[in-house]
Amino acid sequence: MRVYGRNVFREILYSNFPVRMVYFSENGDKELVMLIEQAKSRKLPYTISPKKILTRLCNFDKHQGVVVDIGEFPYKDESSIIETENGKGFFVILDQLQDPHNFGAIIRSAVGAGANAIVIPKNNSVKVTPTVVKVSVGTIFRIPIVEVVNISRFIEKIKKVGFWVYAADMQGVAYYRANLKRPVAIVFGSEGEGIRRGVKQKCDGVVSIPMKNSIDSLNVSVSAGIILFEVARQNENIDS
Amino acid sequence: MRVYGRNVFREILYSNFPVRMVYFSENGDKELVMLIEQAKSRKLPYTISPKKILTRLCNFDKHQGVVVDIGEFPYKDESSIIETENGKGFFVILDQLQDPHNFGAIIRSAVGAGANAIVIPKNNSVKVTPTVVKVSVGTIFRIPIVEVVNISRFIEKIKKVGFWVYAADMQGVAYYRANLKRPVAIVFGSEGEGIRRGVKQKCDGVVSIPMKNSIDSLNVSVSAGIILFEVARQNENIDS
Numbered sequence: 001m002r003v004y005g006r007n008v009f010r011e012i013l014y015s016n017f018p019v020r021m022v023y024f025s026e027n028g029d030k031e032l033v034m035l036i037e038q039a040k041s042r043k044l045p046y047t048i049s050p051k052k053i054l055t056r057l058c059n060f061d062k063h064q065g066v067v068v069d070i071g072e073f074p075y076k077d078e079s080s081i082i083e084t085e086n087g088k089g090f091f092v093i094l095d096q097l098q099d100p101h102n103f104g105a106i107i108r109s110a111v112g113a114g115a116n117a118i119v120i121p122k123n124n125s126v127k128v129t130p131t132v133v134k135v136s137v138g139t140i141f142r143i144p145i146v147e148v149v150n151i152s153r154f155i156e157k158i159k160k161v162g163f164w165v166y167a168a169d170m171q172g173v174a175y176y177r178a179n180l181k182r183p184v185a186i187v188f189g190s191e192g193e194g195i196r197r198g199v200k201q202k203c204d205g206v207v208s209i210p211m212k213n214s215i216d217s218l219n220v221s222v223s224a225g226i227i228l229f230e231v232a233r234q235n236e237n238i239d240s
Numbered sequence: 241m242r243v244y245g246r247n248v249f250r251e252i253l254y255s256n257f258p259v260r261m262v263y264f265s266e267n268g269d270k271e272l273v274m275l276i277e278q279a280k281s282r283k284l285p286y287t288i289s290p291k292k293i294l295t296r297l298c299n300f301d302k303h304q305g306v307v308v309d310i311g312e313f314p315y316k317d318e319s320s321i322i323e324t325e326n327g328k329g330f331f332v333i334l335d336q337l338q339d340p341h342n343f344g345a346i347i348r349s350a351v352g353a354g355a356n357a358i359v360i361p362k363n364n365s366v367k368v369t370p371t372v373v374k375v376s377v378g379t380i381f382r383i384p385i386v387e388v389v390n391i392s393r394f395i396e397k398i399k400k401v402g403f404w405v406y407a408a409d410m411q412g413v414a415y416y417r418a419n420l421k422r423p424v425a426i427v428f429g430s431e432g433e434g435i436r437r438g439v440k441q442k443c444d445g446v447v448s449i450p451m452k453n454s455i456d457s458l459n460v461s462v463s464a465g466i467i468l469f470e471v472a473r474q475n476e477n478i479d480s
Contacts, residue, residue: 101341105459114452135459142453176473209469210476212354213382218465219345219375225462226469229449233416236450 001073003133004054004063006035011138012068013038022046025054025065032065058130073128076144078154081117087162088238090231091185093119095151095195097126097220102191104135105221111139113228114238119146119154119185151187155202158185165203167195168227170216172206180207180231182238188224241313243373244294244303246275251378252308253278262286265294265305272305298370313368316384318394321357322401328478329403330471331425333359335391335435337366337460342431344375345461351379353468354478359386359394359425391427395442398425405443407435408467410456412446420447420471422478428464 003012012019022039024032026048039046055061057069081091092110097103103126110118126132133140148154155165163183168175180186187203189195200206209218209226217223243252252259262279264272266288279286295301297309321331332350337343343366350358366372373380388394395405403423408415420426427443429435440446449458449466457463 105462108455109458109462111453112449112451112455112458139453139455174473209352210472211352212472213351213379215348215352215379218349218352219461221459222345222349222462222465225458225466229466232450232452233414 001071001128001130002058002067002069003130004058004060004067005134005138006031006064006066008133008138009035009066009068011141012070013042015141017070017141019044020069020071023054023057023067023069024048025051025063028065035066060130073145075128075147076117078119078146078148078157081144081146082157082161087183089117089158089163089183089185090115090235091117091119091158091163092224092228093151093155093185093187094125095187095199096121096124096190096193097188098191100126100129100131101135102126102219102221104132104140106188106224107132107136107143108139109221109225109228111142113232114235115143115228117144117146119148119151121151122147122149151199152202155185155187155199158183159204166205166207167200167203168208168223169195169200169206170208172208174210175207175227175230178205178207180234182231182235184231186227186231188220191220241311241368241370242298242307242309243370244298244300244307245374245378246271246304246306248373248378249275249306249308251381252310253282255381257310257381259284260309260311263294263297263307263309264288265291265303268305275306300370313385315368315387316357318359318386318388318397321384321386322397327402327423329357329398329423329425330355330475331357331359331398331403332464332468333391333395333425333427334365335427335439336361336364336430336433337428338430338432340366340369340371341375342366342459342461344372344380346428346464347372347376347383348379349461349465349468351382353472354475355383355468357384357386359388359391361391362387362389391439392442395425395427395439398423399444406445406447407440407443408448408463409435409440409446410448412448414450415447415467415470418445418447420474422471422475424471426467426471428460431460
């Protein structure tokens with residue numbers, strides 16, 4: 001997969017994310033020259049090419065002079081996160097989310113709120129794409145993205161190791177009245193359909209955002225931001 | 241301006257928003273037939289046309305069989321909102337926001353959080369477009385959109401009638417530690433630049449979202465959602 005943009009590349013440097021090749025454009029400005037210097041000092045494989053080559057590589061002309069081939073995206077395996085959690089975990093579970101912009105924005109919020117992993121199902125879910133990486137402003141490189149075959153079974157497993165799991169949906173308790181102390185996981189559903197019934201039944205409770213004017217829902221990335229930062233607030237003394 | 245989509249049309253009906261003409265597509269499904277019935281019973285001017293005419297009218301083929309000409313968007317004047325506020329107002333001020341998707345999402349959140357008006361500057365700001373209306377899921381018809389010439393002067397005026405005005409920016413007090421009791425206004429800045437310095441100086445205080453992992457910002461529509469629903473929470477006994 002080829003991702004692009006300067007902030008995305010900075011995040012790749014920051015998190016030491018493995019890269020296959022970095023493509024810089026010719027005749028770059030001062031900032032780009034500095035980024036090339038950093039690639040050099042990190043001994044990353046890189047090449048300098050005409051702008052239009054970069055545009056062809058990522059099918060997009062707003063690449064800001066940097067395209068990075070990161071190979072296949074390294075999804076994590078559920079065992080890796082469950083076993084390494086120290087009893088204070090904070091997971092975000094996305095049940096069949098569809099929109100890459102929502103996925104990218106939720107990743108950014110999840111990292112900012114201190115979540116330890118984002119969990120998606122293997123099937124019928126948005127995947128990590130260059131757009132997701134871009135919208136996440138590269139923060140995706142700071143958090144494991146975990147693919148699981150069966151979300152319900154994953155919820156059962158983490159409940160056994162102490163997680164409290166909430167579905168974010170309508171007609172639950174107000175999110176700020178729920179006990180969101182870690183270890184905790186919050187499940188968000190797809191844009192059209194919400195959380196699947198079978199998944200919701202596995203949860204310990206439902207949290208909702210009380211709304212005025214008989215509005216019944218918000219954009220899912222906004223709902224996620226509101227609830228994930230409430231988790232952050234209730235756990236403000238935990239480093240992550 | 242021509243807006244489109246079934247939820248948007250339902251919101252127009254719900255809020256009795258004046259329309260010039262409603263265009264329905266031919267051979268619609270049951271749901272569309274019911275919407276035509278409602279247009280008829282409300283005595284709205286409407287016409288039934290081939291799908292491709294609707295597509296041409298709104299330059300977009302996902303109109304769901306309904307395009308509505310609402311004429312020029314009726315921005316409100318600041319005097320109308322300041323004078324009608326009963327001392328418990330809740331305003332959202334957007335200082336040179338640029339992106340229509342962010343604008344639409346913020347409108348939806350503002351209505352859900354019970355805000356009474358959204359204020360934008362006349363110049364250098366995103367305006368109401370069909371995309372904004374669509375992303376707001378039509379909730380824009382439930383809240384006045386106020387255009388003001390000078391945001392700083394508007395802030396001075398509302399402070400005089402008792403509003404407490406906060407800038408949402410970095411390095412302020414944690415948003416949940418601020419007193420956000422109404423009457424209150426929250427100012428959000430543009431996607432790239434944040435709030436202009438002169439505008440920020442007029443505010444009574446700065447509120448921030450504390451973040452982990454040295455993330456320094458979120459998508460502005462997510463930040464707005466988080467802070468506006470904290471206002472809602474601190475004022476949960478006020479109807480609006």
